[in-house]
Amino acid sequence: MMQIHTLPLFTWAMQLVLAFLLILGFIQVYQYIGRRTWSVNITTGLRLGFTLSLGLGLMHVAASLTLTTTLYANAGLFVLTLPLFDTRSTNWGYGCQALGLLGIWLRYHTPNSLVATLTLILLLGGLWGIRLIHLSPRQRLFVEALVTLLFGTIFWCLRPHWQGAVAAWLMFVIMTGATMSYWFFVQHRKLVANVALDPLTGAKNYGAFEQELQAAFGTAQQRQQPLTLVMLDIDYFKNINDTYGHLAGDQILTDFTAALQQQLATAGFQHVLYRTGGEEFNVILAGQSVTDSRPLIAEFWQKIRNTTFTYDDQPINFTISVGMTQLRPTDTQVRALYKRADRYLYQSKHEGRDAITIEGTSHYSMRHNSLVATYAFFTQAVLDFEKDQSIRNELLMRVYYPERGKWLRPLDFNMAVSDQIALMRRTIAHSTIKSVALNLTPQQFRNEAVATELIQFNRQLRFQNQTDAGERLVLEITHAPDLTTMQRMSQIYHAGHIKLTMDSVGTINAYEQVAPLLPYLDYLKFSVQRLDDAQRRTEGLTLIKFWKQVADDHHLMFIVEGVETDADLSTLKQIGVRYAQGYYFGEPVLPRMT
Structure with a gap:
């Protein structure tokens, strides 16, 4: 039977830190498996195999050691408990996870196995009900923290030997608080990032563009570095919607964004892409002049006009118009830079579209003489x-x-x-x-x-x-x-x-x-x-x-x-x-x- 020993404060604190790091590693791997493009059953099976092998393994090690028992026991309990909150897992996945927890629960609570079993069954039933309730992300995180603490509290309170159980329980409480705080921080950061993203294309949106262009403008002025702003617009995008439908238009926007992101990535420039309108995009190139960035944009322009995009097996071709300008010493406000790029984009349109206008001079125009x-x-x-x-x-x-x-x-x-x-x-x-x-x-x-x-x-x-x-x-x-x-x-x-x-x-x-x-x-x-x-x-x-x-x-x-x-x-x-x-x-x- 596992024995809990009272540890020196320093040793106890180090175990707490190690347990927390172990849990963070577990969360990263668990989420990585979920991000893979496997079927639901395969993902559930892999996650189940990972969590049960790790959780049961940690609990087995805890039963075999003495001084590090608290570390492994709390980590194992956390690993076995946390996946129960995953609403994306299947019913059979939840059942197998619950059986694994029940098995280890019985092993650690002899001779109080009957009381411990009934208590766990009630907890699992209550948790199953919570899974069916629609909660906001913040509400769900709060409920998960409370239920996790309840699991840990009951686990240690029903232990037949109380020596060191209070310290073990306190470690579990701190682990839960720290982990949930970290999880809340990550989710909040994702939420903030998603607010700044265009949901269709994944590019940043106009709100982010306004703020970040102002910041890039101030940084470039302060450091006396070049800054280039590129505006791109898909020519006659409305005709794509009218001819092929709005789903085709959405697909074109998504494919265009992916192509532009790939093009920008190959250059190695510091860049940020924004979708600022229906079919209008902006690129901020910090530290780059128009001379440096012109070949990159010209190559992309050529690639778009020579590429046949498809939607539902229908070929779709289109062109783009571009306006480019860089920060000038006379630009006292970011509005001057923006209006100049916008004016050059219109000039490309006015010149016949399918053109790039750089600092007022149009290039690569495709004009019809008749x-x-x-x-x-x-x-x-x-x-x-x-x-x-x-x-x-x-x-x-x-x-x-x-x-x-x-x-x-x-x-x-x-x-x-x-x-x-x-x-x-x-x-x-x-x-x-x-x-x-x-x-x-x-x-x-x-x-x-x-x-x-x-x-x-x-x-x-x-x-x-x-x-x-x-x-x-x-x-x-x-x-x-x-x-x-x-x-x-x-x-x-x-x-x-x-x-x-x-x-x-x-x-x-x-x-x-x-x-x-x-x-x-x-x-x-x-x-x-x-x-x-x-x-x-x-x-x-x-x-x-x-x-x-x-x-x-x-x-x-x-x-x-x-x-x-x-x-x-x-x-x-x-x-x-x-x-x-x-x-x-x-x-x-x-x-x-x-």
Whole structure:
């Protein structure tokens, strides 16, 4: 039978430290097994074999020694008890772990085996019930600490020989407290790290970017070291979502992030990657100039445009636009660095996309010399049911593929705003439309240079069969901007007599994003999904009614696009929708060019 001896304080303290280190090592191995991509049963089996062999082994050693009995007994008890709290383990895994603990419990509590057994069974039953209760991580950690202490207290209190049991129990209490504190620290650190991460891609998010760019800016200034900021944006990402679906878009974002992380890792630079918008990414390169980092980014640009990504066996190709700048002696605030990188990113877009702009100079641009010949705006009417007439036409970009003999929705075309204006002029000149709606990307919407071009174009418009100024140009915003941008740009556009529509409300743009922007909008557009079964129809109608009410409450025009059937049209009329567009009224058409 195991005998517990009273130890000198120093020896007892050293045993406590050794036991704590042993437990930390056990936790690391236990978690490592769980992180491996094995099946649940394999993971449970490996963890069970590891914990039982280690725990029973420690308890066996404790029964064979004298001075180190407390060390091994407490460590073994902890190893056998802790996995019982793992809610990811299977039922059979929990049962085997409990049987192992029961066996060692009986060995150490003769002749009080009956009382000890009943007590343990009650504890295990209570613990099983706790496993079924949904608790927050902090609540679960607190409960686990209490139950662990209860296991240790009962284990030592039911020992038939009390000599040294108090010291052994005290060691177990301190071990539990120290281990749970360490575990809480680790979980808290993970929680803080996860808050700063984008859940889809694993890159850091915009909140982390703001804080860490400011810190990197201050460090670079203080140490007089170079600092480079790189902005990357996937060209026409909305077309990927529209063509292949949002799951495909998510996969592209994930694959793009992995490719960029791999590229950055090969260079050996100090770097941090952030996803700061839907398809916009930023890279902070501390200690690197643009001269040092240009080859790295250029190689990645080339790799992306030459790589065919896949989703559900469908090939997807796309390009990226990049803006790069480094810290300058005249930069007194981090905002100057950020705005310059943002301006260079827009310049890459304006130069035709698929480009890298470094300190104001664009490189590697892929330009089309015959944009008007290969690209065109198709038009699709937005109808007013009450007046039975078109109120405007949305301009939909299409590109002609000679090898297929078709006009198709472009996936990775390059189009600067000035080129879009040229196409709009040509479209309007050869049609009878009186008002047009043009889609703007987030980068285009927040750029004042783009606003100046569009306002000037709006003033020059002269539509056929239109005698008054009327409503000439309406802009559709594809992604909700931040409130500050919306306030600034809406004032500019409204002063230029251009109205604003928030596109894809309820899908791409959630209510939480749109709500603060409502005072600065003129229209809301909802994209209706297929209503071909009862469940989809119910969900779709609920959303349409909600957004119509939002529009009515803020005196905004509400438009539903995607109408395809008589049933769709009838349903919309019944709930009071007045404006709509879709294939039911006619496919997008190409104005005749003369």
